[in-house]
Amino acid sequence: MAFHRVGAGGGMSLPLIRTLVDRLVGGLIVLCVSVAAIPVLVLLLFVLINGLPGMLTPGFFTDPPYPQGVPGGGVLNAIIGTLEIVGIGSLLAVPVGALIGIFLSEYGRNQVGNTVRFISDVFTGLPSIAFGIFGYTVVVLTTHHFSALSASIALAVLMLPVILRATETALVLVPNSLREAGLALGAPRWRVTLEIIVPAALGGIVTGALLAMARAAGETAPLLFTAFGNDIVQTNPWQPMGALSLTIFRNALVPYPNLQQQAWAAGLLLVALVAATNILARIYVRRIQR
């Protein structure tokens, strides 16, 4: 009825000018999306083309790097290093970040909460090398040597604001009626938070944590003077350790073609790891939302 009345003013067909504006704006949007998407696609294609041969080289996944000039070798040291450094960093950052996020959402409508939010935002804006300096001064200088642990701590601090903000956002989106339903049954606030609100927001919290991990895995600057790099396969977190991003950084700068190829392959592996993490996060969220 209402629709009919609107149409009745200017006949049944849309005025020409509105059709034109519609087309124009639609076209602009497609253009903007392309401008944003094309570089990403080109980059992925480049990494794939240049990285695949190196990845298919025998020993890439199973061997440590060979000395410069010796053909062959792999990046086992870096694979283990990235997984271990990011793993330990996540073990440190996820629980702390999630707890701060819970605090901000459920108890943080006050000055304390605002201060924490402000500090977290400042940290989000810091260049990532600053976190490397943090790891260096706090851990490397006090223990007197480079170590994977110092890198994990630097990455944990880098991940913290991402995780706590994602957690807070996910929790704030949980409708208040759920909190009231729990409290109306006589449940204490902390139980409602942990047993109802957090499970309801788990998808968002896990996604935030995985995105933070993906970001940490790709960081190079915080590792330069913390993990430092190590051509030996090292699993002891107190020792210097390699990482995929460090392999890319170092090997890209040497004149040996096999090492450059290795750098491309390490780049492809890193992209694949990050993409896999993101896809897993999405699948997981979809599953628990059903």
Next chain:
Amino acid sequence: MIATASMQTKVAPPPLRDVDAEIKLDARHVDFFYGDFQALHDASLAVQARKITALIGPSGCGKTTFLRVFNRMHDLVPGTRASGEVLLDGHNVLSPDTDVINLRRQVGMLFQRANPFPKSIYDNVAYGPHILGWSKIQIDQVVEESLKDTGLWDEVKDRLRRSARRWIRSPRCASRNSCKNSRSGIRS
């Protein structure tokens, strides 16, 4: 304003047919404010024990607001203020020394709109007793009883452990968090 006026004039203690009627809950001269907005003007209501009392009024006249005062749900909304007295078994619910958690365990509340927890059907029904620390056997029993009382048992008994979300969209969903486990209940 018409609405609040009707609250003032129409809410009065129900006529006591039974002279010995036991008053379970007695709200006296309750004023309620959302910030500067006064939603309740001197509202009084006596509720008898073991009787169903219905509160009727036009939309927005303050029924929900009034009911929420009875178990201090308004504490959760910043900037609200209630004055007057709400006596539950003689104790003023509005006094600052009231243990609100205990109060809410005694004054159950069903909301205007169903709001299932994102948990299984079983966990939804069991959450109240679970909070009270009942044993698994007791909870199993009360879940079955509650679902039988509401006529849902046959429909849901095979999927108690599955998410309540889909179930709750069906038309027969109003009976979650049954008030039977509380000594008195309010249904908004």
